[in-house]
Amino acid sequence: MVRRPAPAVAWVRLVLAALATALCEASALALTATAAWLVCRAFEQPPLAALSLAVVAVRALALVRGTLRYGERLAGVSIQRQTQAAGQHVMHTGGVGQPGG
Numbered sequence: 001m002v003r004r005p006a007p008a009v010a011w012v013r014l015v016l017a018a019l020a021t022a023l024c025e026a027s028a029l030a031l032t033a034t035a036a037w038l039v040c041r042a043f044e045q046p047p048l049a050a051l052s053l054a055v056v057a058v059r060a061l062a063l064v065r066g067t068l069r070y071g072e073r074l075a076g077v078s079i080q081r082q083t084q085a086a087g088q089h090v091m092h093t094g095g096v097g098q099p100g101g
Helices: 007-042 048-093
Strands: none
Touching: 007 048
């Protein structure tokens, strides 16, 4: 027997996956902008201390992006598996309810 969560739980997971996607894209944009600024500024050969904050920001944004992408995929696969299991249940039972009930 396939145990399906309540529809509210599936919607919450879907919203969390969408939120993680939006934040991941925002961090990717910030990562690109910070990295471009870092390359342009490094061309002027300033002291390393002047670039240290940008270096830390690039590293942090890269970690955030990867973590959010993982969370998005985890939530998305969970929703997909639940939907697939529900569809298989309907297909195998011919669209009727539980046998004997």
